[in-house]
Amino acid sequence: MSESAGRQEIWVEKYRPERLEDVVGHENIISRIESYVEQNDLPHLLFAGPAGVGKTATSVSIAKEVYGDDWRENFLELNASDERGIDVVRDRIKNFARASFGGYxxxxxxxxxxxxxxxxxxSALRRTMEQFSNNTRFILSCNYSSQIIDPIQSRCAVFRFSQLSDDAVxxxxxxxxxxxxxxxxxxxVDALVYAADGDMRRAINSLQAAAATGERVEEDVVYGITxxxxxxxIEEMVTSAITGDFVAARSVLDEMLTERGLAGGDIIDQLHRSVWEFELEEEAAVRLMDRVGEADYRIAEGANEKVQLEALLASVALEN
Structure with a gap:
């Protein structure tokens, strides 16, 4: 395949792991799952963790390990948030589980x-899992395992996927x-890793977007497209506020929000990630974190992003 043809593909799919050993960043989890596959003793599984860390990739890799070339006929992928509702999902599960298949x-x-x-x-899903436990294994994927009822959790081997390390990305x-x-x-590369924040999918998509510009993938290009x-x-903005220079801090914020169109929620996320990297005194860092949490909540509830971020900076500036 030529280089130009390769760039027409979505790299996230092109480089999706084919086998469990290709899944990066979760060696302990993968080694346990590999032992299940080797012993042909796969339980129901529950994968919990943030987006882009390998939950789906691991699930598909399990199917490819177990079924080889027949994996598509023996692996059904459904999205539980599908608007068609649980009844349709249950019907598809039942039809799939009842269909005749040989060799497995x-x-x-x-x-x-x-x-x-x-x-x-x-609860309906739990009953369906019980009904077809003799010939069907379920793999459930979620961001928050606390949102899964205990009867389902107790029927599954639970694996918690953490954010991928910077080195792995x-x-x-x-x-x-x-x-x-x-x-x-x-x-x-450092900019891609920073922008991805442990999300491999985001890192690969950003790499492809940066490469599509035809320029060398360097810091300026990455920050522009992401x-x-x-x-x-971020540090300049916070430092200015902490020293009491609200006007300078607001100027940096305004440039990010208005001229470059960054989302307020993303700036909050970056602030949260960076607070402990600013070498602030502990008391100042704690106060800043408190204000970040309050602004994040208000923005999530629908408050104006710019107003809340300026209020955050003003509060920090007034305290110093």
Whole structure:
């Protein structure tokens, strides 16, 4: 395949792991799942963790390990938040589980975003899991395991996927860039890792978007296409506020929000990630974190982003 043809593909899919050993960043989890597969003793599984860390990739890899080339016929992927409702999902599960198949002891049903189901829907799902436990294994994926009812959790082996380490994301970004023949700088990779914040999907998509510009993948390009503020900009804004210079802090904020169109929620997220990297005194850092939490809540409830962020900076400036 030519380089230009390769760039027409979505790299997240092109470089999706084919086997469990290809899943990066979760060695302990993968080794336990590999033992289940080797012993042909797969329980129901519950994968919990943030987006883009490998939950779906692991589920598909399990099917490919168990069924080989027949994995598509024996693996059903459903999205639990589908607007068609749990009744349709249950019908599809029942039809899939009842269908005749040969050569395998069980089929696998992967239910993504299971925490989007109501408690009643989860209760219905629990009964369905019981009904077909003899010939079907369920893999449930969610962001928050606390949203899954206890009767389902107790029927599953629970695996908690954490955010991927910076080293794991950087290694995969470099690997893909080299395989695609993309020029990149170390600063560019660092920027991709920072913007991704442990989300491999976001890192790979950002790499492809940066490569599509035709330029070398470097820091300026990455921050431009990911709509991410530089860490030093966030630090400058906070430092100005802490020293009492509200006007300077507001100027940096205004440039990010108005001229570059960054989202207020993203700036809050970056502030939260960076508070402990600013070498602030502990008391100042704690006060800043308190204000970040309050602004985040208000923005999430629908308050004006710019007003809340300016209020955050004003509060910090007044305290110093």
């Amino acid at each position: 002891d069980y089929r696998i049903i992967f239910l993504d975003e299971a925490d989007a189901l109501t408690s009643d829907a989860q 950087a290694a995969q970004v470099r690997n893909i860039a080299e395989r695609e023949g993309i020029e990149y700088t170390d600063d560019g 709509a991410t503020a530089r860490p030093e900009e």
